[in-house]
Each structure stands twice: as C-alpha cells, then as structure tokens.
Amino acid sequence: MSTPLAEVLDGQRAADLRKAARALLKEPLLLARGPHADAFRLVRRHASELREWFERNTGWALRVDAEAARLRKIPGTLTDSTHPAREASRAAAPFTRRRYVLLCLALAVLERGEAQVALGRLADQVVLEAADPQLAATGIAFTLDRRDERLDLAAVVRLLLRLGVLRRVAGDEEAYVNGAGDVLYDVERRVLAGLLAPRRGPSTVRAGTFEERVAELVSDTALDSDDLRFRAMRRSLTSRLLDDPVLYYDELTDAELAYLTRQRGFITARITELTGLVPEVRAEGIAMVDPDDDLTDVRMPEQGTHGHVTLLLAEHLAAATGPVTTEDLRRKVRDLAAEHGSYWAKSAKEPGAEGELVEQALHKLTALSLITRTGDKAEARPALARYAVGATVVLEAGTPRSAHARRVPRQPTRQRKAK
Numbered sequence: 001m002s003t004p005l006a007e008v009l010d011g012q013r014a015a016d017l018r019k020a021a022r023a024l025l026k027e028p029l030l031l032a033r034g035p036h037a038d039a040f041r042l043v044r045r046h047a048s049e050l051r052e053w054f055e056r057n058t059g060w061a062l063r064v065d066a067e068a069a070r071l072r073k074i075p076g077t078l079t080d081s082t083h084p085a086r087e088a089s090r091a092a093a094p095f096t097r098r099r100y101v102l103l104c105l106a107l108a109v110l111e112r113g114e115a116q117v118a119l120g121r122l123a124d125q126v127v128l129e130a131a132d133p134q135l136a137a138t139g140i141a142f143t144l145d146r147r148d149e150r151l152d153l154a155a156v157v158r159l160l161l162r163l164g165v166l167r168r169v170a171g172d173e174e175a176y177v178n179g180a181g182d183v184l185y186d187v188e189r190r191v192l193a194g195l196l197a198p199r200r201g202p203s204t205v206r207a208g209t210f211e212e213r214v215a216e217l218v219s220d221t222a223l224d225s226d227d228l229r230f231r232a233m234r235r236s237l238t239s240r241l242l243d244d245p246v247l248y249y250d251e252l253t254d255a256e257l258a259y260l261t262r263q264r265g266f267i268t269a270r271i272t273e274l275t276g277l278v279p280e281v282r283a284e285g286i287a288m289v290d291p292d293d294d295l296t297d298v299r300m301p302e303q304g305t306h307g308h309v310t311l312l313l314a315e316h317l318a319a320a321t322g323p324v325t326t327e328d329l330r331r332k333v334r335d336l337a338a339e340h341g342s343y344w345a346k347s348a349k350e351p352g353a354e355g356e357l358v359e360q361a362l363h364k365l366t367a368l369s370l371i372t373r374t375g376d377k378a379e380a381r382p383a384l385a386r387y388a389v390g391a392t393v394v395l396e397a398g399t400p401r402s403a404h405a406r407r408v409p410r411q412p413t414r415q416r417k418a419k
Contacts, residue, residue: 057235085100
C-alpha cells in the first residue's frame with residue numbers, strides 16, 4: 001500500500017528539521033552565501049521550531065535574519081581548553097594566547113570602524129589598542145614590526161574570513177606578512193554583531209578572576225525557585241550531552257546526578273528526536289553517539305601516521321593499571337616504530353619525533369575525554385576501554401583462517417564533539 005501523502009510530507013519535514021539542527025551544531029554561524037548556503041536555507045525555514053527547542057532545552061539563543069543564522073552556543077564546560085580556534089582546518093596551528101588577544105582587539109577595532117578596512121589600517125589600530133596601560137600591565141605588547149606578529153594577525157584575519165566577518169576585496173595576506181603589499185576587506189557588520197554569545201553584556205560583569213568573569217558572562221538569572229533550578233540543570237545537562245564527547249557521572253554535583261537519574265530517558269529522547277544522536281549509557285556516564293560520524297571536530301580512529309600512533313597509545317593506556325608518564329609513552333612509541341615503522345611517514349621514524357607524536361596523541365585523547373593529564377602523567381578514563389584490545393583468540397587448525405593467534409579489538413564508537 002502506498003504511504004499517504006501527509007505522512008510522506010511529515011517525514012520529509014522531520015528529516016529537514018534534523019538536517020538543520022545538525023548543521024547548527026556543526027557550524028553555529030551559517031551564512032546565506034558560501035559553502036553553507038543550503039544549510040542556512042534549511043535553518044531559516046525551520047527557525048521557529050529550532051529557536052524554541054534550543055531555548056527550552058539548552059538556553060542557547062538562535063538569531064536568524066536574511067544574511068546569517070547564529071546559534072549562540074555556550075559550552076557546558078567552561079574550563080575546556082582542548083578545542084582551540086584554528087585558521088581554517090584541523091591541520092592549522094591552534095590559536096595561542098597572543099592570537100586570542102589579537103582577535104579581541106581586532107573585533108573591537110572593526111566594531112568601531114567603517115564598512116571597509118585595509119589590513120595595514122587594522123594593524124595600526126590594533127597597535128594603538130594594545131598600548132592601553134591596563135593591557136600593557138598584563139605583559140601583552142604588540143608592535144607588529146616582527147614577522148611572527150604579522151603572521152599572528154594574518155591568522156586572526158583568516159579566521160574572520162572563514163567566519164564571514166570579513167570579505168576579501170583585493171590583495172593577499174601573505175604580501176602583508178612579507179611587507180610587500182596590503183589587503184582590502186568588506187566588513188560584514190551584522191555577522192560581526194552576532195559573534196559574541198554571552199547571556200549578559202560584558203560591561204555588566206564585575207567579577208575579579210578570569211574564571212569568575214567567564215562564569216558570570218554565561219550565568220542564568222537568579223535561580224530562586226525549584227522550577228528555575230531544575231530548568232537550569234536540564235539546560236546544562238543537555239548542553240553537555242550535545243557538546244562533550246562523554247558526560248561522566250563523577251563530574252556532576254549530587255543534585256545534577258539525582259536530576260539526571262530521574263530525567264535521563266526524557267533528556268536523551270529529546271536529543272535523539274532532534275539530532276539523530278544515539279545515547280550509550282554505561283555505569284560511568286553517557287555518550288551521545290553519532291551514527292553518521294559527522295558532528296565532530298576531533299575524530300578517532302583516524303587514518304595516517306598520527307592516527308595510527310594515537311590508536312596504539314590508546315590501547316596501551318587502556319591496558320595500564322594507573323598513570324603513565326610521558327617519558328614512558330615516548331619509549332613506547334620508539335618500540336612501536338620498530339614494529340610498525342614501515343607503515344608510518346618517514347619523518348615519524350626520525351630521532352626525537354616521538355615527542356611530537358606523543359603530544360599530539362595525548363591532546364586528541366584529552367579532547368575526547370578519554371584520558372586525564374596531570375603534569376607529565378596521563379591516565380585512562382572509563383570511555384577509553386572501547387579502544388582496549390580483547391582477549392587473544394586461537395583458531396583451530398584446519399579452519400579457513402590462519403591458526404595463528406590474533407588480537408581482536410573492540411569495535412570503537414567514534415565519540416562526538418560538536419564545535
């Protein structure tokens with residue numbers, strides 16, 4: 001029997017709504033032009049439903065106009081520093097403290113500037129802003145006379161180009177870095193105005209330390225009733241399930257754990273209905289797994305030398321009985337190079353290469369909440385057990401496969417970390 005037209009239309013609408021929600025989770029800033037134009041149109045078509053869902057379940061505001069859609073995501077964990085900004089790709093160098101300061105200064109200059117700006121003019125204004133006595137007192141200083149400083153500013157500009165805040169009219173950043181030319185940009189003021197995602201204006205923050213100021217920027221209104229406190233917990237838990245690879249129970253307060261225990265089925269069902277993410281519930285916590293392996297900025301397992309080294313070290317850490325020092329891991333990589341080096345890039349087998357290989361592997365495992373690092377030691381978290389190697393299996397002689405013993409790894413679930 002044929003499916004009634006109404007059911008077909010409802011199914012298509014639900015599929016489009018899911019695509020729109022996933023697009024926002026992957027790229028919280030979508031422009032009407034460029035590579036995400038189709039996703040933007042879907043989001044604009046379903047803006048009302050998406051706005052209501054995110055506001056109710058996460059507290060994230062969604063602003064959509066003719067030029068851009070901006071989901072003002074607030075991280076569930078404010079202290080997570082394992083997913084830094086990058087110029088344009090995962091392979092690009094992560095932003096340093098100096099680049100973040102330059103980014104803030106550049107945004108301040110652009111906010112007060114004209115509809116067009118030259119890179120040289122932007123640089124001059126950033127230098128003036130950096131001369132502020134309060135900023136200078138923190139040890140921050142920019143002259144942009146040195147090549148490395150100009151490279152940092154060029155990296156900031158390329159990030160703003162990717163976000164759509166700037167649009168290149170003429171010129172090239174490399175020419176500016178080399179002191180051989182300038183670049184002209186259009187400033188997309190409406191995109192610029194939507195970049196900040198706090199719940200309150202920065203000028204209203206009065207806290208002292210950096211951590212306190214960040215917490216105050218995103219804090220809810222006064223939680224003076226049980227209903228408001230429960231709503232805040234639901235939003236926080238839903239945000240962490242969407243944004244973190246794993247939500248561990250031991251990271252929750254007693255009140256949060258009690259609420260999640262009661263409401264786990266409701267919360268995870270709502271997420272699955274909108275996004276297609278599937279809950280994997282274990283004794284230690286919950287991971288919302290993406291069957292499409294799409295909503296992530298850090299993948300594991302991954303092809304290539306670095307991906308192979310990371311997987312082998314994950315196996316080693318999963319089998320360890322306690323913390324493992326960085327030096328032990330370097331020795332392990334040297335041993336692994338003797339066994340697997342024929343499959344690795346030539347540079348990975350050079351003396352001293354094991355330091356960088358270990359650091360990149362540990363950074364990825366930390367970003368996926370698979371390990372914790374304390375000083376020069378790394379220790380497995382429960383989710384890393386997915387990458388442990390199972391028991392040795394010996395096949396009987398005469399079977400179609402070789403009778404040699406083989407190791408059987410557990411099937412890993414690729415954890416998700418939305419941007």
